[in-house]
């Protein structure tokens with residue numbers, strides 16, 4: 001967050017001096033973007049060590065289910081490993097590659113530069129590293145040294161070390177990126193005296209240098225200095241040490257730690273570590289605003305009585321924040337594409353880059369799917385870092401701005417739009433279109449709640465825009481609106497020609513206990529369970545499954561209520577009709593015993609038709625109970641004694657068959 005606004009600084013002068021360089025540094029912000037982007041794509045993510053020395057960032061990541069692991073062996077299956085800005089040793093990187101682990105290297109480019117320097121020294125060259133040998137960045141650097149690396153933490157330690165060294169050797173000195181610049185300069189002076197052949201690469205990161213020198217300048221003219229950051233952050237502690245040399249300096253992690261006694265009626269300086277996110281800084285400023293406004297209430301009353309119309313601290317803060325959001329457009333040419341960024345030429349001395357999250361509204365696309373080297377792009381400027389010569393740009397937001405206009409037009413004209421579903425999110429679908437993420441709520445995605453949303457993933461859908469809210473960055477689409485229109489047309493056509501007895505080819509839509517709903521062309525008709533089969537079924541699924549194409553006919557219809565009932569089973573399949581056509585009294589047939597009662601046994605004549613063999617007709621002798629003579633599943637010869645079509649009854653006899661046998665015998 002930059003407090004460059006002159007008016008803002010003028011108004012604050014005498015109360016709060018905010019360093020120009022605050023908030024997340026380039027390296028940490030870049031690493032955070034990479035992790036958040038992966039999490040957004042629904043990937044399981046783990047970082048090798050905490051991503052930032054900041055508990056707020058780490059707890060936010062933990063809420064997004066990003067895990068922190070301390071070594072590669074702790075990595076769970078199907079998890080993308082992110083190497084944080086601190087970097088890692090060459091060996092660990094090789095281990096990751098050899099194991100075929102999916103990974104993203106978020107090593108800060110400034111740290112990677114140190115890796116290149118220490119890995120390309122001549123043979124025998126002494127590598128001296130200014131820094132904390134236990135800090136992960138230094139551990140990583142040591143793991144890239146071509147020759148053995150020697151770490152020293154300050155001037156005093158270096159002095160003792162060099163006293164025992166062969167200073168005739170060739171040497172190379174680098175520093176941890178967050179090393180204190182003044183200390184580095186003292187050390188290089190000493191090394192120049194000791195070594196005849198020594199090369200220095202000042203690898204103290206420019207971001208760190210700037211923060212340290214601003215802290216020194218501000219603390220010299222302040223009564224109290226606030227350093228916002230995590231006590232575990234090396235660069236934050238250095239800023240505190242620098243501030244402490246000149247004034248009372250407090251290290252605060254969040255607004256909650258600020259006490260009115262720390263800042264009241266004093267000239268306050270403020271800076272932050274490189275892992276302190278903007279929202280924490282904003283909270284701290286608000287808290288300071290509350291305290292300072294309370295303290296100066298009496299003065300404000302006096303001022304307003306004198307006709308002065310001063311802006312409140314909060315108003316000035318708001319104004320400052322608004323200024324940061326002001327964006328400009330640039331036309332740029334794509335120069336280089338990496339997995340996480342696209343570098344562009346913006347025709348100025350700064351390098352422009354588009355983080356992958358700012359490339360497209362579809363988080364699943366790869367940079368090379370979106371742009372090619374040489375492409376000319378219209379881009380929105382998000383952030384300018386003069387210090388690093390970097391300009392952060394967005395293609396996505398530029399397109400989004402144009403896209404919103406298109407969406408508003410489509411909304412007004414009710415134009416049907418087509419797009420591919422790229423995400424299923426809680427509550428609906430996402431369809432990226434014209435740089436805008438169109439949200440289609442579940443209730444608007446299909447016409448039936450039984451439809452499965454996942455089936456639409458990566459499929460093209462046609463929808464209509466039903467809401468555009470530029471302020472909330474919200475565009476809502478509806479597939480249902482289109483389907484309802486199509487359905488309405490089909491329904492009108494259906495009712496023009498519908499009549500009882502008319503046959504239709506229909507699709508089974510849903511199955512219920514009491515029957516099936518069948519789409520007969522834009523309208524769902526009810527097929528009662530009793531109309532499905534001539535035989536007894538316990539559920540429509542005994543005969544159909546959803547999606548079956550079947551032939552039905554209209555049994556009844558009501559154009560008023562727009563309800564139709566359907567028939568499916570056919571007369572020619574009625575088993576009693578088959579009995580009528582194929583059997584007559586006296587016929588001898590084979591039947592299967594299917595059940596018993598006290599007065600006889602039931603025998604299956606045909607599927608759907610069972611006849612009764614009365615107990616007196618089972619044998620030519622007295623039978624106590626049918627089971628004494630017959631058993632379930634047994635096939636017996638019977639003679640048809642009587643057919644009652646009206647009451648659907650059939651009377652059978654085993655005894656008569658035996659009599660006949662006797663006669664014929």
Ligand code: SF4
Nearest residue numbers: 025027108110177205
């Ligand atoms: S402090 Fe500098 S070197 Fe370290 S991560 Fe931030 S930008 Fe990179």
